[in-house]
Amino acid sequence: MPKADTPPAYEDAILTPKYEDLRHLPQYSDPGHGVGPDPPPAPPPAYSPGPGSMAAGPGFLPVGMPHSIIPTLSAGVSTHSHGDMDEFVNDQWESTSVRHAFIRKVYLILAAQLSFTVGIVAVFTFVDPVRQFVIRNPAVYWASFGIYFIVYCVLICCKEPRRRFPLNLVLLGVFTLAMSYMTGTIASYYDTKAVFLAIGITTVVCLAVTIFCFQTKVDFTSCGGLLCILAVLLMIIGIITAVVLSFQYIPWLHMLYAAIGAVIYTLFLAYNTQLLIGNRELSLGPEEYIYGALSLYIDIVQIFLFILEIGGAALD
Structure with missing residues (x-):
């Protein structure tokens, strides 16, 4: 391009435009008015920086130019999206914190219940007068079983601790006492070795199931229908076993029943454990910690x- 045709610099065109240099441009025909030069465009307004403002130059925008044309990392994202994202992150963090607090509360209650139960079982196992009293009076076991069943039904019907927190706490204590008493009466009929063996195996099984439920992607909460069928099957097998053993038929049948019951309640333990986690198909609410501890207990x-029954029959 010739030097005469070179356009002026940007600063010169803005501050001192020279439109007389446009006369050498070729003429264009106008269909309505013949041939003639096109009118020059209107000159842009001169820019005069005000006091305290930044002068226009390379790398700076003149005052008054909209800044929204500058591309940023948030281009295409509305201003409300940042608030929604922050709110989403805060909600996720808050829900995770609430769930962790809920799990800690459940396992603290469960630890207190199991400690009390182990103490009661130790009394019925090592204190010989208490053990002999229970063996001579089987009505003690049936009374504790009746209290256990009634309190359990009441706790299921009113598992809303927000409204009935003192009542639920009292019922939970009564239920733990009844369940511990029933467990102690049953343990008094077995040898001390069988009791220690059952405690050790139960501890290992519960720890393994708990760790597995927190790590696996398998959703046991979606198998509620299957667990209900297994529970009904266990009840039917228990009735048949009670009838058959009353006539002294098939003496090993109670071991089979105990093995099936241990497997089914291990599946129930996995189901109820994943109800606490909260990232499965079903989950407990943050306020149902008493019901969660009760189910695990x-x-x-x-x-x-069930393991005590298997171990006691094997050691006899």
């Missing part, structure tokens, strides 16, 4: 009783 005690 029943599963663990039932596993202990």
Whole structure:
């Protein structure tokens, strides 16, 4: 391009435009008015920086130019999106913190219940007068079982601790006492070795199931229907076993029943454990910690009783 055709610099065009240099441009025909030069464009307004403002130059925008044309990392994202994202992150963090606090509360209550139950079982196992009294009076066991069943039904019907927190806490204490008493009466009929063996195996099984439920992607909460069927099957097998053993038929049938019961309640333990986690198909609410501790407590005690039955029959 010739030097005469080189356009002026940007600063010169803005501050001192020279439109007379446009005369050498070729003429264009106008269909309505013949041939003639096109009118020059309107000159842009001169920029005069005000006091305290930054002068226009390379790398700076003139005063008054909209700044929204500058591309940023948030281009295409509305201003409300940042607030929504922060709110989403805060909600996720808050829900995770609430769930962790809920799990800690459940396991603290469960630890207190199991400690009390182990103490009661130790009394019925090592204190010989108490043990002999229970063996001579089987009505003690049936009374504790009746209290256990009634309190359990009441706790299920009113598992809303926000409204009935003192009542639920009292019922939970009464239920723990009844369940511990029933477990102690059953343990008094077995040898001390069988009791220690059952406690050790139950501890290992519960720890393994708990760790597995917190690590696995398998959702046991979606198997509620299957667990209900297994519970009904266990009840039917228990009735048949009670009838058959009353006539002294098939003496090993109670061991088979105990093995099936231990497996089914281990599955129930996995189901109730994943209800606490909260990232499965079903989950407990943050305020249902009493019900969560109650469910785990029943599963663990039932596993202990079934393993005690197997171990006691094997050691006899």
